[in-house]
Amino acid sequence: MSRRQLAYSLLTLLMIASFALASCGAPATQAPIVETEAPAIEQPAEQPTQAPVEEPTEPPAAEPAEKKVATFIWTQEFDTLNPYYTDMWFSTVTHQVWNCWAWNFNDRNEAIPYLVAELPSSENGGVSEDGTTITMKLRDDLVWSDGTPLTSADFIFTYEMVMDPNNTVASTDPYDKVASMEAPDERTVVITFAEPYAPWVGTLWKGLLPQHVLQPEFDTNGNINEAAWNSEPTVGCGPYVFAEWESGSYARFIVNDNYWEAKPKIDEIFFTFVPDDASQVAAMQAGDGDLGTFIAYSDVPTLQDAGIEIRTVFSGYNEGIFFVINDTNGEPTLPEKADSPVRELAVRKAIAMSIDRASIASDLLLGLTGVPASYWDSLPFYNTPPLENYPYDPDAAMQILEEAGWVDNNGDGIREKDGRDLHVTYGTTIREIRQDTQAVVQQQLREIGIDVELLTYESDIFFAGMDDDGPAASGDIDLMQWSDSSNFPDPDYYYWYCSEIPTPDYPQGGNWQYYCNEELDGLFATQASQVDPAERQKTFQRINQIFYDEVVWLGMWQDPDLWALGSRLDNVKLSGVTPLYSITEWDLTE
């Protein structure tokens, strides 16, 4: 064999090996066949759940024509499917497909019973008078997808797994506030909090772990961190059940034959992972996807021109500017930054009145959203009576600054006071719309004599803690912008307390505004324990007023979730909390 022939042969072998590797090396995490106890009559013959797929790389069997398969395009791949090991939105919103929450939320973001027979309340005895004890009564027809009964023991197990120190769960909130959890019988769960705890509807039971699957893993390894179920949740409790997850490509869910409610109309759901916004748009245009999400505002007209419906769903998030107020009851919290201009209320008010937020919402965000006046804008009940926005009035803003002693003495266009320029830093993450906004704000503040230095960071740097030199946590940025939500649809926040101000002893503190107001501190503590909504509403009325009067936060725009619905999808209702709550009713039409 000549060298040339040898080279050709090697090349050919290399290519064949590559194809073989591609076909065999990255097997999809594929579910074993699910044993079903459902009567055969309820099982459509063409249902794929009965088709054993032994080879991960083997294509699914030939599809019957009538089989309905939907493709949802996700711009981020799940990190894990264990509900308690991730905070990732793209993973948690799938729970209504294959896992189960104790209660879901409808398209008006109202809690609706799901695993519970009825939502616990004071009226039905589910919530104790002092607000410390929640008693849940479960439905009596609940089963896991493998036919095992779903009981209160699964709730207790879930609680124990979340709280076990060897499990690296994403969050122990609110289970770390629980004093005891008991299951007096198979259908009852009694949760007793150490203190009255009002936000339980928005925080409890966002997913359930199957004890009969994970207990052996825990008993063997002392934790469930490496449990196969985390990435192959073959047993679930939703209308669909996990079938396979091909890393980087897609995850497939098929109908759960043991589902205790009406069977879904769509037979299979693919979540395909397309990380690029422009590619997502192209895929939707080409009809390769039935549902897209996190659509960039700039792509909305393109998609609408292609006949794709855009839905804006408010999920509690509001984009806003957080000021580093640096004030603890009148004294600077960070003495070394005592001369920061935004410590002055006049400067914060002037900033609020000199940014044309309505134009930003209408021009940059295409009028798809509005400007929130309240931090609780997305929860009208807790914004009653509704606050009025600071008006866009640059002249009045300049007047406020003049009266506060900020004047431009040297004619350079920047105001000064006591020998220092009115210079502020304004930082946010790399999200495109934020950078566009930064440019507009910089220009508008410059017009009233405020010099703005723009800073942009990757989110894992921007949101890093003080101990990791996170710029926001360290108080290095005067104006910090991001989008945030309460425990929506509950209005509670943890990070406005004085005790949350980061210090060298507590660098993880979440009060990056370095703002401590005794009255506000007390009000936040009070609302968290008020189980009477009317009383809680009154507390929030006062909190809202303090936020407004002190310009603690400046709302830029309501930050809804943008969904793109392909023309085949029918009967879609979306919630801001559990978007896919009505997935069983969705249908595909040709």
Next chain:
Amino acid sequence: MTRYIFQRLLQAIPLLFIISLILFILMMNMGDPVATMGGRQATRPADRIRLTRQLGLDQPGWKQYLFWLIGNDWTKVDMDGDGTRESPGTRRGVLRGDFGTSLVKRGVPVTSVIWERLPNTLILMIASEVIIILGALLIGVYSALRQYSLMDNTITAFSFIGYSMPIFFVALLSMYIFGVLFKRWGLPYLPTVGMFDPKVGKTVGQVALHMVLPVLSISLISFAAYSRYIRSTMLEVMSQDYVRTAKSKGLPRREVVYVHALKNAALPLVTIIGLDLPLLLGGAVVTERIFAWPGMGRLFLDHVSRSDMPVVMGILMMISVAVVVFQLITDVAYAWLDPRIRYE
């Protein structure tokens, strides 16, 4: 030769050690892996404290590196936060083949995370590299043999247009034309994203079909560099005395070009390819992202953005080892191609 290879491999050990140390220091300053945990909100302080401890991120940098290198199964760690190290460590360290587990896909070994993606990248990148080399050889040799001809100038112009276009532009444009517009016009069209249609399955035909646009994009922008290089080395070789001798001996033109000239011109090309090959393992970050190709480039990007140190270190060390190995292979190939070179 065997002794030479052995020596080179020994030399690589301290080199890789230094590389790993530098990379680890850089990674330590990259960001906070528990800042958001992939969520839309900053991680709650109590969870941040707990996770930092459980994942060993609260340890000093030197200790984290030591655990990464030799593992922590010889000591105990504090999992419950009571200040007492009560739980035995479970990591065996890189030196014993344990690259740790991913912080993002918590609990999943780094080697599994990488292995899921590596073959996908190899198939895309090897196909691209083969097409680039073959295409560049054709263009380069043709241009060199017909220097300053109309065709040479045309090819040069087009290769430079391709070279100067950013890959995201080529990728998105080709996707829009061949994926969206062709479908709209009722013409045969190519798939927009993915490695295969999940509804059909991972067949060779599907993978090949989905490879067309990404390979085209990668190749289009890479032809110019290679073809220009081949053209210039060919021109240089073609003016050498031994080529003139071969011509004057009356050897057929084909033999003069491909046996005498190209083989010698290919020698420096081997260096370039040798340097490029290990980088193929890293994938094409932009192309994989745009075409949603489940390869190493996307894996790297996804995990870097969440400061997943174990996975990123695993990828970078794999590439470092590949660079060392391919450098050695390049040197050996030199000796094979040119008998004048001896490593004694």
